[in-house]
Amino acid sequence: MSTSRGGNGRRTAARGTYAVGDERRLRILDAAVEHFAQWGFHASSLARIAKDVGITQGGLLHHFRSKESLLVAVLEHSDEQDVERFFGTEPASAAECFTTLTRLASHNATRLGRVKMFNVLLAEASNPGHPAHAYFTRRNSEVLRRMTGSLRRAVDSGELKPDADCPAVAREAIAVMDGLQLQWALDPEGVDMVAQFRAYADRTLRAITVTGRGLPA
Amino acid sequence: MSTSRGGNGRRTAARGTYAVGDERRLRILDAAVEHFAQWGFHASSLARIAKDVGITQGGLLHHFRSKESLLVAVLEHSDEQDVERFFGTEPASAAECFTTLTRLASHNATRLGRVKMFNVLLAEASNPGHPAHAYFTRRNSEVLRRMTGSLRRAVDSGELKPDADCPAVAREAIAVMDGLQLQWALDPEGVDMVAQFRAYADRTLRAITVTGRGLPA
DNA sequence: GTCTATAACCGGATAGAC
């Protein structure tokens, strides 16, 4: 255990990809997503997660030195896939900003487990003592900051009406996204998350775009 | 334990009020809300809940014969206060429907613990094996059904545009409510849940109301 | 109505064999 780095693992500098030989780590991460989704953090069990991977609890703790470091690794791993992918490049317009969110909804619609996990952990994390509290607080304000910035630039460029309440629009869009994910997780067949979000995005964008200005695509 | 009725308790027929002598039951219910909010269902502990009330785990199980029946009682107790209060009377118009939702947001803004509990349990309940799965599935479809009905009647009465997508509007409003509650629970000081929802409600109602028709108040 | 005691089990983390 002196050679293991617990929740971090070795990775190349450039893109956060993992060296070969970490397939076991990745399998643990994937299994952990499903367990955190089903049980939340506190009620998840390292032994049950390990069993899904085909090892014992002791074996799992060789890769992640504690339950909390496993949670951190799961969250960081998800962020490498998502946040950079969807928020890495600055949107050139408000329209593109909403399009990006719709594509994110579309992507999430293919990963029920991850959505359920984020639903549960986000809800749990409202407690300051929760190990994911800092993560979600930071993540929320970061997404809010980026989107508000994009919308403000769109106001400056003349795309959006000058009186658009950028922080409020951003917060509302996030609320719709999170709220739809809750409903979709409860009833994946009965809720068309992507269509619902696209309808919201189109209507909201239209409402704050300067009149007569055509929307791309 | 043969005289206790576990999760139901005795109540008068008319309004679900509890007979005197059930103060202990009510205190347990209140404590349980805080624990389910903080720990979720699985990771909550009867002994810790009991300790908050000033009794032992054994004493608690005299009032609720199992952990699951305690959860059911908590949910039913909340519904007596909320759903009937806000959805008992049929809204006379779409405007009143949205006003009712805004008042519900306002009411919820005074009860952080209950909001946190519903956030966590709703997220957890997406798992079919969760003891609250049936409750939230039913509750969601019920709220959706009622609101969709109200909107449809508003279309028929000429208040709303004929092409309004009533189920989509209803689902979206619920998503905004739930999503804002997640953000508010994470940062109660930094999020004005009521103002955010009112802004959403006003704008959305305006977008689907027939042009030139004045909005009450 | 509340307590204590107990049954039977599961939790995370550590140590050390291989």
Next chain:
DNA sequence: GTCTATCCGGTTATAGAC
């Protein structure tokens, strides 16, 4: 890198005293 063994504590639920 994975296992087994172990420590110490927590979990729900039951039984029975008072």
